[in-house]
Amino acid sequence: MAACAARRALAVGSRWWSRSLTATRGSRPLYAAGGAGAFQPVTSATTRRHLSSRNRAEGKVLETVGVFEVPKQNGKYETGQLFLHSVFGYRGVVLFPWQARLYDRDVASATPEKAENPAGHGSKEVKGKTHTYYQVLIDARDCPHISQRSQTEAVTFLANHDDSRALYAIPGLDYVSHEDILPYTSTDQVPIQHELFERFLLYDQTKAPPFVARETLRAWQEKNHPWLELSDVHRETTENIRVTVIPFYMGMREAQNSHVYWWRYCIRLENLDSDVVQLRERHWRIFSLSGTLETVRGRGVVGREPVLSKEQPAFQYSSHVSLQASSGHMWGTFRFERPDGSHFDVRIPPFSLESNKDEKTPPSGLHW
Numbered sequence: 092m093a094a095c096a097a098r099r100a101l102a103v104g105s106r107w108w109s110r111s112l113t114a115t116r117g118s119r120p121l122y123a124a125g126g127a128g129a130f131q132p133v134t135s136a137t138t139r140r141h142l143s144s145r146n147r148a149e150g151k152v153l154e155t156v157g158v159f160e161v162p163k164q165n166g167k168y169e170t171g172q173l174f175l176h177s178v179f180g181y182r183g184v185v186l187f188p189w190q191a192r193l194y195d196r197d198v199a200s201a202t203p204e205k206a207e208n209p210a211g212h213g214s215k216e217v218k219g220k221t222h223t224y225y226q227v228l229i230d231a232r233d234c235p236h237i238s239q240r241s242q243t244e245a246v247t248f249l250a251n252h253d254d255s256r257a258l259y260a261i262p263g264l265d266y267v268s269h270e271d272i273l274p275y276t277s278t279d280q281v282p283i284q285h286e287l288f289e290r291f292l293l294y295d296q297t298k299a300p301p302f303v304a305r306e307t308l309r310a311w312q313e314k315n316h317p318w319l320e321l322s323d324v325h326r327e328t329t330e331n332i333r334v335t336v337i338p339f340y341m342g343m344r345e346a347q348n349s350h351v352y353w354w355r356y357c358i359r360l361e362n363l364d365s366d367v368v369q370l371r372e373r374h375w376r377i378f379s380l381s382g383t384l385e386t387v388r389g390r391g392v393v394g395r396e397p398v399l400s401k402e403q404p405a406f407q408y409s410s411h412v413s414l415q416a417s418s419g420h421m422w423g424t425f426r427f428e429r430p431d432g433s434h435f436d437v438r439i440p441p442f443s444l445e446s447n448k449d450e451k452t453p454p455s456g457l458h459w
Contacts, residue, residue, distance in 0.1 A: 121155070159275045160275055163274070168185050169185070170303065171184060171302030173282055174227075174267075176273070181230060181233035181234070182229075183227040184228050185272075187308075188224070188225050189266070190223060191223070191337075192222070192323050192324070197327060225272070226264070230284050231262075231286075234262070239406045240406075240407050241409070246260060246265075247355050266321055318340075318342065323442065326440060327440035329438045334425070334438070335361070336439065337356065341355055343417075350415065351414070351415060355411045356409065358410075361404055368398070368399050370391060370398075370425055371396055371426050372391070373389055373391070373392055374388050374425075375422075375423040376421070376422055378420045378421075379416045380419055414444065418443065420442070422441035422442070424439060425437045
């Protein structure tokens with residue numbers, strides 16, 4: 092049984108793969124229809140992946156992509172590791188790891204809740220624990236099919252010109268938690284279609300995985316470390332809806348004789364239950380070190396009101412915030428609607444907005 096579990100099946104049609112508990116004998120390949128299309132996962136604690144033939148695109152021929160490996164329970168994945176995202180179903184490759192501090196309010200210590208702080212919200216005593224994330228590239232063939240993401244990039248930068256509000260992004264660059272990695276191997280020397288793949292990685296069949304970092308990747312990581320670094324992750328669950336927030340400092344710009352500090356934040360919403368719910372409203376509170384407290388209310392998020400179901404349990408998006416102070420806090424709630432029309436509020440875990448204390452010059456776009 093252990094040998095059977097060591098190399099598992101991933102058979103993929105045009106956009107669907109599923110998992111069942113049945114063990115398989117021997118190597119089982121990963122397939123894609125015509126080499127295109129993302130994989131829409133069904134989340135369950137299962138082991139065997141198989142093709143759902145009813146979702147196979149008409150006239151498409153299945154092509155072998157690779158073979159599943161056993162996910163690592165301990166240790167880290169190496170640069171060049173190919174993987175399938177367990178939640179969003181895309182193919183990707185690991186560039187390098189980040190060691191983040193995860194502040195999970197669901198497992199906070201049993202100390203009594205503290206009194207209201209100056210930012211206007213109560214807080215639990217939450218101790219962070221080390222958690223591994225990865226900087227990855229997303230296969231461009233899968234990007235059009237990732238429906239439960241508002242965009243397929245999680246990294247934006249301040250543009251290098253006078254417009255203090257101008258941002259730009261690198262398509263197909265993402266952050267992935269260790270437990271979201273489903274590793275696989277491939278005999279293809281260019282298994283991921285992304286304009287940076289061959290610029291960052293070199294095929295070396297003597298290595299495992301057979302893709303090693305080029306000097307351009309090392310230099311890019313070093314030069315852009317302050318603007319890429321993932322340091323803190325915040326998580327909280329309310330009524331089986333888990334909210335995960337990852338803030339990133341982007342830098343400072345001068346505007347109208349004042350300093351404007353910018354952050355981006357990535358939010359994932361996950362439905363841990365089988366009941367269908369829909370996000371209807373957001374309610375943010377933004378506290379600045381300068382003493383201002385701003386309230387933001389609105390419909391949905393980034394122009395969408397996502398439905399979270401058993402088939403598509405997660406939604407992820409990124410947004411930005413600017414302050415005229417070097418630090419602050421954000422917290423709030425999301426309002427969800429049940430099929431019977433009733434509503435409930437889901438807490439957004441409070442998180443800090445901190446600038447880099449050792450920043451000497453603002454970032455001037457992405458360095459190569």
